[in-house]
Amino acid sequence: MTKNTMRFDHLVLWVADPVAAAAFYETAVGLEPMRVAEFAEGKVAFPSIRVNEETILDLAPHSFAPRMTMLPGSVESAGHPVNHVCLSLPGDDFDALRARLEEHGVPVSGIDTGLSGARGDATRSFYFRDPDGNVFEARHYED
Known part of the structure; x- marks a missing residue:
């Protein structure tokens, strides 16, 4: 694969409790959690889980929705x-x-x-x- 090939980078999932969600993905699914401690300490907006060396899933709390202002209607996507x-x-x-x-x-x-x-x-x-x-x-x- 070349550096110019389009790849899937990440997907943002809305979750009620990002720490609990990260624990689920680690224990039940076997994926590597990332930035959970930093999220719990308030240093980052959300944690992630690593699917492979190129792909992660971000675990966004519903409370993060008001910060989703990049496109009209983005705020309303929380919980969907x-x-x-x-x-x-x-x-x-x-x-x-x-x-x-x-x-x-x-x-x-x-x-x-x-x-x-x-x-x-x-x-x-x-x-x-x-x-x-x-x-x-x-x-x-x-x-």
Whole structure:
């Protein structure tokens, strides 16, 4: 991949409690939290979680909405989750994520096959919600 190739950098999720959300993503999903202590100390506006070396999810508290003034109507977006976020994982990690979610009591959907995505048709996928109602799809493409 070249430096000039467009990439997905981050997505902002509205959450009720960013510290609790970061803990969920760390323990149940297995993602690395970032800037949680700084957020708790009031040094940054929100924490994030790292998906991979190029992509993060920002965990914006609903109280952050008044600062969303970059476009008309941005303030009103608080509390409106996106349809879903899809995470692509290798086979072993896919299985480990599903098991970890079930261990944490997170309801998961059945396994779907052949759903189309960025890399073609996925071998298998399932869906789950975070504590704020944001929907995630986990998928595995044949290696």
